[in-house]
Amino acid sequence: MPLSNANQPTMAIFASTVAAAAAAWPHVGSGDKLAVDGAAVDAMRSSLSTAQFGGVVVIGEGEKDEAPMLFNGEIVGHPSVTAISIDWDIAVDPVDGTRLAAEGLPGAVAVMAAAERGSMLESSEVYMMKKIVSGPAGRGVLDIDSTPAANIAALAEALGKSLDSMRVAVINKARNFELIAQVRETGAEWVRFDEGDIAMAVAAATSGSGVDLLLGLGGSPEGVVAAVAVQVLGGFMQARFAPQDPDQISRALAAGYDLNAKFELDDLVSGERFVFVLTGITDGVLTRGIREVEGQLELETFILDSALSDPILVRRLS
DSSP states (O other): OOOOTTSTTHHHHHHHHHHHHHHHGGGTTSSOHHHHHHHHHHHHHHHHTTOSSOEEEEEOBSGGGTOOOBOTTOEESOHHHHTTOOOEEEEEEEEEOHHHHHTTOTTOEEEEEEEETTOBOOOTTOOEEEEEEEOGGGTTTOOTTSOHHHHHHHHHHHHTOOGGGOEEEEEOSGGGHHHHHHHHHTTOEEEEESSOHHHHHHHHHSTTSSOOEEEEEEEHHHHHHHHHHHHHHTOEEEEEEOOOSHHHHHHHHHTTOOTTOOEEHHHHBOSSOEEEEEEESSOOSSSOOOEEETTEEEEEEEEEETTSSSOEEEEEEO
16 A cells, blocks of 8 residues: 555654654754754654644653653644544654764664554653564564573574574663673674664564664663564564663652563554654664755655555655
8 A cells, every 4th residue: 555645644753753854954963962852852743733643642752861852641633633532652752863863973863653542551660671672583482581692593593594694783882781792602793883772673673674683771662662663564572671770660660560571562562553654864774864955855764554565665855
């Protein structure tokens, strides 16, 4: 089914991520993270105010990074629509990789996802999550409680690949240094990235991306956003909350979270309809970054919609 104006909320989400990326672009390389994020948030919110669907922001953006927010619980959509029905859970990250954009480095993207109302795991009280993500070959093969070596070996066998040809993404943070060493000890190639948790998780579930597996500790909100894409791709994902200090533990327990729970993909987001849209700001694993062409911005967007048969890569001038 081609992408058309009939595909709501897909077209509205597409327009909103393009607006966010284009607004962030003048600040790329400026060194000002808040300017990058603030411009993107304002543009995404403005675009959503005309959207012909009603949604509530379940995964918002900002508190963890002390940045402006499309806040949790915010109603989005045109008032004439939201007054009648609010049918969607919305997850936003107007700029995933604010530092990357501010410094003009690869990997910054604008992201938004949607699923049926009441289907997304609300994770605002726990910032960190242990994750494992792969494509469909990981189903029934991988387990977050297995060792990294066992998971890499099992997935290599399922994919018919040698260990030294496996490419495993782990975010380059101190909390993951031991894991990175374990990945390297298997003979697999470590795919390094410093930010951009969402795009790399989606890449791990996307055939032909060059990433076979994602492991390690990353953001909890980013994990739920990525789970929407993994659902569309038919991939594998498990996660577990991983608070990193006593304050986070206290907040998590006060919110009623089970810190021992192992989340399957359907626990992160469930239902039958999923939409995930990612627009590149700087060059990345799924899209290339913005280009200036004859006074206009050329943007590339990666679109997943469970109502469509295949992923779509759209390049447009704005």
